Amino acid sequence: MERLEDPPDVVIRRLPLYARSLRYLLDEEIHSVSSQELGERINVTAAQIRKDLSYFGEFGKQGIGYDVEKLLNHIERILGLDQSWPVILVGVGHLGQAIARYDGFHSQGLRIVGIFETDQHKIGQKIAHIEITDYALMPKVIRDTDVRLGIIAVPAAEAQSVADMLIDSGIRAILCYAPIILQTPDDVWVRYIDPVAVLHSMTYYLARENMP
Amino acid sequence: MERLEDPPDVVIRRLPLYARSLRYLLDEEIHSVSSQELGERINVTAAQIRKDLSYFGEFGKQGIGYDVEKLLNHIERILGLDQSWPVILVGVGHLGQAIARYDGFHSQGLRIVGIFETDQHKIGQKIAHIEITDYALMPKVIRDTDVRLGIIAVPAAEAQSVADMLIDSGIRAILCYAPIILQTPDDVWVRYIDPVAVLHSMTYYLARENMP
Numbered sequence: 001m002e003r004l005e006d007p008p009d010v011v012i013r014r015l016p017l018y019a020r021s022l023r024y025l026l027d028e029e030i031h032s033v034s035s036q037e038l039g040e041r042i043n044v045t046a047a048q049i050r051k052d053l054s055y056f057g058e059f060g061k062q063g064i065g066y067d068v069e070k071l072l073n074h075i076e077r078i079l080g081l082d083q084s085w086p087v088i089l090v091g092v093g094h095l096g097q098a099i100a101r102y103d104g105f106h107s108q109g110l111r112i113v114g115i116f117e118t119d120q121h122k123i124g125q126k127i128a129h130i131e132i133t134d135y136a137l138m139p140k141v142i143r144d145t146d147v148r149l150g151i152i153a154v155p156a157a158e159a160q161s162v163a164d165m166l167i168d169s170g171i172r173a174i175l176c177y178a179p180i181i182l183q184t185p186d187d188v189w190v191r192y193i194d195p196v197a198v199l200h201s202m203t204y205y206l207a208r209e210n211m212p
Numbered sequence: 213m214e215r216l217e218d219p220p221d222v223v224i225r226r227l228p229l230y231a232r233s234l235r236y237l238l239d240e241e242i243h244s245v246s247s248q249e250l251g252e253r254i255n256v257t258a259a260q261i262r263k264d265l266s267y268f269g270e271f272g273k274q275g276i277g278y279d280v281e282k283l284l285n286h287i288e289r290i291l292g293l294d295q296s297w298p299v300i301l302v303g304v305g306h307l308g309q310a311i312a313r314y315d316g317f318h319s320q321g322l323r324i325v326g327i328f329e330t331d332q333h334k335i336g337q338k339i340a341h342i343e344i345t346d347y348a349l350m351p352k353v354i355r356d357t358d359v360r361l362g363i364i365a366v367p368a369a370e371a372q373s374v375a376d377m378l379i380d381s382g383i384r385a386i387l388c389y390a391p392i393i394l395q396t397p398d399d400v401w402v403r404y405i406d407p408v409a410v411l412h413s414m415t416y417y418l419a420r421e422n423m424p
Contacts, residue, residue: 012416016409020391042393079412080419087411094313098306099407104391108408109415148418149411172421173414175407179232179316181254189417191410195311195387196320197228198403199299199361200291202385203321204224205401206360207292209384 007055014052015075017042022072034065081109086147088114088171090162091154092122092132095177099153100127110149114141142169149173156180163190219267226264227287229254234284246277293321298359300326300383302374303366304334304344307389311365312339322361326353351381360384368392375402 021041025033035046053059053071056078060066076082087110089100100115116135117123123134133141141147150171152162159178166174173189176182179197184190233253237245247258265271265283268290272278288294299322301312312327329335330347337344345353353359362383364374371390378386385401388394391409396402 009413013409013413015416016406016412017393019412020409021393024392078416080415081412083419085411085415085418094310098310101306102407104408105411108412110408110411149414151407173411173418175411175414180236181229181233189414191414193405193407193410194228195314195363195405196316196322197225197232198405199297199317199322199385199387200228200231200293200320201221201225202361202387202401202403203292203297204227204290206297206385207295 005055007052011052011055014042014044015079017044018049018052019072019075019079019081022068022075025068026072031068032065033068035060038066076109084109084111085149086111086113086145087149087151088112088116088138088142088147088166089151089153090116090135090138090166091152092117092119092127093153093155096153097127099151099177100130112151113145113147114138116141139165139169142166142171147171150175152176152178154178217267219264223264223267226254226256227291229256230261230264231284231287231291231293234280234287237280238284243280244277245280247272250278288321296321296323297361298323298325298357299361299363300324300328300350300354300359300378301363301365302328302347302350302378303364304329304331304339305365305367308365309339311363311389312342324363325357325359326350328353351377354378354381354383358382362386364388364390366390 021038035049039046039049059071059074087105089096089112092100092115100112105112112130115127115130115132116138117132118135122132125132148171150166152159152174154162156178159176159180160182163174163182163184167184167188175191175193177193179194182190233250247261251258251261271283271286299317301308301324304312304327312324317324324342327339327342327344328347328350329344334344335346360383362378364371364386366374368390371388371392372394375386375394375396379396379400387403387405389405391406394402
C-alpha cells in the first residue's frame with residue numbers, strides 16, 4: 001500500500017472535533033453530510049476538511065458527500081478509539097474531583113482506572129466508584145496495568161515532579177491542568193488545559209474594541 | 213505611527229504562555245532572557261518567539277536578550293491585562309464549582325463577578341464568597357455590570373441556549389466547557405476547553421506506537 005504523508009499535529013487535533021460532530025449528526029439521524037455542511041458545524045472550511053481527511057485516504061464522493069457512520073468509524077479507528085483507553089488521574093482537589101466525576105470520558109473510550117493523591121485524609125475514599133489510592137503506590141499501578149495516559153490535576157508547584165514520576169513509571173501521554181509548561185522527554189506527548197491562557201487570548205480582542 | 217500588520221490568532225494564543233513564562237522567570241529573580249532560553253521553557257523555537265513579538269514592535273537587543281519585566285509588562289498590556297476583567301460563570305455542577313473555586317483566575321486579572329444556575333436548591337448558596345444567582349436574572353446582571361466575558365459550564369444539551377442568552381445580553385467572549393460547537397455571531401469570540409478531544413488527539417499517537 002502506498003504510504004501517505006504523515007499528517008501535521010494540527011490536523012490530528014481537529015479529528016476529534018470531526019468525530020464529535022459526526023456523532024451529533026448520527027444522533028439526529030442524519031446519515032449523509034457534505035464537507036460544506038460539516039464545516040459549518042465546526043467552523044472549518046469545506047476545503048480544510050477535505051484536505052485534512054486526504055491524509056488518511058479517500059472519503060466521500062463529489063456531489064454525494066460523506067457517509068456519516070462510515071466516516072465516523074474511520075476517524076475513530078484513526079484516533080485509536082476502536083479500543084478503550086485506561087487513564088490515571090493525579091490530584092483530587094476541586095478540579096480533580098470534577099474530572100473524576102465527569103461522565104464524558106467513559107462514553108468516549110477513556111476509562112479512569114486509578115486516582116492518586118498524597119493527602120492521607122482522602123486516600124481510601126471513593127469518587128465515582130474509584131478508590132483514591134496513595135500516590136506512593138502509583139508507579140507500581142502504572143507498571144502493573146500498562147496504562148499510558150495520565151491526567152495531572154495538582155498545583156503548579158508539584159506538577160513537574162508528578163510528571164517525572166508518571167513518565168518514569170511508563171506514562172507516555174499527559175494531560176496537564178496545572179498552569180506550567182512541563183519539561184518532558186521528546187517521546188512523551190503533553191497537552192495542556194489552561195483556561196486562564198485561553199481567556200487571556202480573548203481579552204486581547206476585547207481590549208482592542210475599546211480603542212479609539 | 214506606522215501601523216503594524218495584524219497578528220494571526222495563533223500568535224495571540226501564544227502570548228499568554230510567554231507572559232506566564234516571564235512571570236516564572238521574575239519569580240526566580242531572572243531579569244534578562246534570550247529568545248533561545250525563553251523558547252526552551254515553552255517548547256517554541258527562538259525564531260518563532262522573535263517573529264511573534266515582531267508584530268508588536270521592537271523588543272530585546274541582539275546578544276543582550278529581553279528585559280524580563282519590561283517584556284512581561286508589554287505583553288500584559290497587549291493582552292489587555294493592565295486592567296482587571298469581570299467574568300461570569302454559568303453552571304455550578306462539579307466542574308462549575310471547581311472553576312468558581314480556582315484561585316488562578318483572580319491572580320491573573322480575571323474576577324468572577326457572577327455565578328448563575330437554574331437549580332433552585334443551589335441559588336442563594338455561596339461559592340468562594342460569591343452568591344449563586346438565579347439564571348433568570350443573568351441578562352439584567354450582564355447589562356448592569358457591563359461584563360463581557362462568560363464561562364459556560366452547563367451540560368452540552370443546554371450550552372447553545374445559554375450561549376444565545378449570554379450573547380443577547382451583551383457577552384462578547386465565551387469560554388465553553390461543554391463538548392459542543394456553539395453557533396455564534398462572527399463578532400463574538402468563543403474558545404473551548406475540551407479534555408476529551410485533547411486526550412483523543414494523543415490516543416492517535418499512542419495507537420500508532422502499537423503498530424507493526
